[in-house]
Amino acid sequence: MNSALRSAYFIFSHSLNPNPNPKAFPLIFCLHSLPFISVSRLPLRVSRQEQPSRSVRTSTFCSSSTMAGTDANSLASSSSVEKQFEHFRTQLQDSGSLRDRIRSVAMEIESSTRLIQASLLLVHQSRLTPEVLEKPKSQVGLLKSFYNQLAEILRESPGLYYRYHGDWRSETQTAVSLLAFIHWLETGELLLHPEAEEKLGLNESDFNLDVEDYLIGICFMSNELPRYVVNQVTVGDYDCPRKVLKFFTDLHAAFRMLNLRNDFLRKKFDGMKYDLRRVEEVYYDVKIRGLLTMGD
Amino acid sequence: MFNTTGFHKAALMASKPKPQLLHTIAETAVQSSVKRARILSTQSSMKDAFAKYAEYLNNLNDKRERVVKASRDITMNSKKVIFQVHRISKQNKEEVLEKAEKDLGHVATWHISRLVKELQGTDFWKLRRAYSPGVQEYVEAATLCKFCKTGTLLSLDEINAGLLPLSDPSLEPLQISNLDYLLGLADLTGELMRLAIGRISDGELEYAEKICRFVRDIYRELTLLVPHMDDTSDMKMKMDTMLQSLMKIENACFSVHVRGSEYMPLLGSNDPGSFLSGVPDIEL
Numbered sequence: 400m401n402s403a404l405r406s407a408y409f410i411f412s413h414s415l416n417p418n419p420n421p422k423a424f425p426l427i428f429c430l431h432s433l434p435f436i437s438v439s440r441l442p443l444r445v446s447r448q449e450q451p452s453r454s455v456r457t458s459t460f461c462s463s464s465t466m467a468g469t470d471a472n473s474l475a476s477s478s479s480v481e482k483q484f485e486h487f488r489t490q491l492q493d494s495g496s497l498r499d500r501i502r503s504v505a506m507e508i509e510s511s512t513r514l515i516q517a518s519l520l521l522v523h524q525s526r527l528t529p530e531v532l533e534k535p536k537s538q539v540g541l542l543k544s545f546y547n548q549l550a551e552i553l554r555e556s557p558g559l560y561y562r563y564h565g566d567w568r569s570e571t572q573t574a575v576s577l578l579a580f581i582h583w584l585e586t587g588e589l590l591l592h593p594e595a596e597e598k599l600g601l602n603e604s605d606f607n608l609d610v611e612d613y614l615i616g617i618c619f620m621s622n623e624l625p626r627y628v629v630n631q632v633t634v635g636d637y638d639c640p641r642k643v644l645k646f647f648t649d650l651h652a653a654f655r656m657l658n659l660r661n662d663f664l665r666k667k668f669d670g671m672k673y674d675l676r677r678v679e680e681v682y683y684d685v686k687i688r689g690l691l692t693m694g695d
Numbered sequence: 696m697f698n699t700t701g702f703h704k705a706a707l708m709a710s711k712p713k714p715q716l717l718h719t720i721a722e723t724a725v726q727s728s729v730k731r732a733r734i735l736s737t738q739s740s741m742k743d744a745f746a747k748y749a750e751y752l753n754n755l756n757d758k759r760e761r762v763v764k765a766s767r768d769i770t771m772n773s774k775k776v777i778f779q780v781h782r783i784s785k786q787n788k789e790e791v792l793e794k795a796e797k798d799l800g801h802v803a804t805w806h807i808s809r810l811v812k813e814l815q816g817t818d819f820w821k822l823r824r825a826y827s828p829g830v831q832e833y834v835e836a837a838t839l840c841k842f843c844k845t846g847t848l849l850s851l852d853e854i855n856a857g858l859l860p861l862s863d864p865s866l867e868p869l870q871i872s873n874l875d876y877l878l879g880l881a882d883l884t885g886e887l888m889r890l891a892i893g894r895i896s897d898g899e900l901e902y903a904e905k906i907c908r909f910v911r912d913i914y915r916e917l918t919l920l921v922p923h924m925d926d927t928s929d930m931k932m933k934m935d936t937m938l939q940s941l942m943k944i945e946n947a948c949f950s951v952h953v954r955g956s957e958y959m960p961l962l963g964s965n966d967p968g969s970f971l972s973g974v975p976d977i978e979l
Contacts, residue, residue: 480848484916487851487873491923498925561820562925591744610751653745657752660759 498563500552505567508545512573514538519577523630527584535581542574543600550606557605568612574599575608575616580623587642589617589650611664614657618667621650625677632681637690640682647675758813762822765809766829772802773829773836777886780839784897788843795840802833803861811862811869819869827875834871834879839886846905848913851876874925881917881933884910888940895947903951907944914941 518534525531549567553560575590578598582590592613596602624643631639651671659665685691779795810826834854841849855870862868891906914937917930924930 479850480912480916483848483850483852484920487877487920488923490873491920494925495923558817559820560817561823564821589741589744591740592748610748614748649741653741656742656745657749658756659752660756 494562497552497556498566501549501563501566504545504549504552505570508542508549508567508570508574511538511542511545512570512577515542515577515581516573519580522584523626524634526634526636527631529585532581532584535577539578539581539598543598546600550600550603553606560606564609568609571599571608571612572616572619575613576619576623579617579620583620583646587646589646614654615664615667617650618654618664618671621647621671621674625674625681628678628681632685632690637685640678640685641691644678644682647678651675758818759822759825762810762813762825765806765813766826768806768809769802769826769829770832772798772806773832776802776836777839780836780843780886781889781893783843783890783893785899792840792844795836796844799836799840802836803858807833807858807869808861811866814869815867823872823875827878830871830875831879831882834876835882835886838880838883839890842883842887842906842909843890846909848909877917877920877924878930878933880913881930881937884913884937884940888943891944892947895951900948900951903944904948907941907948910937910941910944914938 515535515538518538521531521534553563575595578595579590582588582594590598592608592610593602595613595616596608599608601608624647628640628643654668654671657668659668776795776798779791779798783791806829810830814822814826837854837857838849841847841853851871851873854876858870859868887906887910891903891910894900894902894906914934917934917937921927921930921934
């Protein structure tokens, strides 16, 4: 008796309900009749007491709630929404494929910097001779050709340089550090920003070397110096620590002129002083033992 | 004699290495002065170069700071617009939305306009992290206003068209990127959830259901776009919260469906007290 009444009530109320989704009905019915016993007592009371007046009220409630707008209107808008998202999808896919191309060149850059790095490791094994630097120097040309490829890809979409910057940023920092190290080994001087741009072929107006990347690259290079000093002393170049210390002190002083934010560059700069201290220690060790005058 | 020869000898012995010594001293002096000159020059060229980098970094940081400030102001004022929209009810719809739209216009003219001249050229992408939160919030406020007014989604082209008159024609106009638009849209669903709950408690079930459909549409469309976005992790997180919001709306709609058909008719009844007293464990 009760369940019959209830289902009758439901059919009745749903015939007035403007819900366009008829599938919802069985689910609601099941849930309604099972867990909400305390609530489900309500309609029985109501339906017994106020059956006649409810139909009127329900229908007025329905007609008052026309804020939802017409169905035709919402259909039209949903198709325009779809069109917009379709457009976004093609846009994002295009930028995704551009990114993939950039990433593949970045991977080439990465592997060529690795080659340079590997051949540059030989400077730790013997006294510095121009021959040691021949091989890494010859590999720089390859690196430059990859940067040319990158420049060509990015030239297709001007202004988007920094959108994809993250994809080849760390590779560039490594490249700068290697070039600066080679340059320093050759001349004993710091590779300056325009020179680094020149060497990488990044000196065009729309495609240049980011100054922060350059500075981070220089920091990376300075990480290499303590090891170089230690190994040079081991193979008998006792004057090396003095030269490196001089250069490094100047470099550190120059870096102190920069107002840095709390970012990666700041972190690298903060680490620089430990490398500097290491070089100082090596210089001290060599000097205190009088090795400086003994050498050569 | 002996003395003199001895002296001479000593002098000879002393003088013998002397020129050599002098020579070496002179040599090292010359060498070191050359070296010092070279070191000085490299030192000063290094200093000059770093002075340039310092200037570059100072300018960049100042600019970034200005952009961040503008972004914060955009966020703050867009939030106010969103709160204004939430004051909506059946009676004051036009009035509330009118004020919200006016405030939204102010956000664009006073704060977004500040971004235009800072984000010329490559800076638009370079400083994206600095301004993106504000722009997303603006997108959220603008789309929310539009939805409440017409029930439709404000498209990116419409927003960008509204931003065109902000700057003089000599500058590149600021155009919101599709990424920031989509991220803002993902945030919009949280506000729509609040709106839907508010409408339900106001008795506007139909409106809440409409919001529900709208959020479902957005969620479905965004699901397809997530893998193509630049910073996927951020968007994935937003998708999770979005689903949460959507489910909250759906559950609210469900509750009203289940129980609303029961208590709605009673809202106008003459004697609700007697009905409530008969059912002590009712959930309202």
